[in-house]
Amino acid sequence: KFETDLKPFNEFMRVHRSHLVNLHKVARLIKGEKYYLEMSDSSIIPVSRKIVGELNLALDRLAV
Numbered sequence: 001k002f003e004t005d006l007k008p009f010n011e012f013m014r015v016h017r018s019h020l021v022n023l024h025k026v027a028r029l030i031k032g033e034k035y036y037l038e039m040s041d042s043s044i045i046p047v048s049r050k051i052v053g054e055l056n057l058a059l060d061r062l063a064v
Helices: 002-009 049-063
Strands: 012-016 019-022 026-030 035-039 044-047
Touching: 002 012, 002 019, 012 044, 012 049, 019 044, 026 049, 044 049
Parallel strands: none
Antiparallel strands: 012 019, 026 035, 035 044
């Protein structure tokens, strides 16, 4: 429900089965054997491999 309600704002994205994040709070994308997001509060969120490409595009759009 939350994902559907927040979708029009283009600031939130499901990056893993159990994680919906505010893209403005992403500090960096950590690439390695697996992908993770470091958030502005220093928490670490796993990222699904299926979503990495779409996530990179979304983060690039916010950086402009």
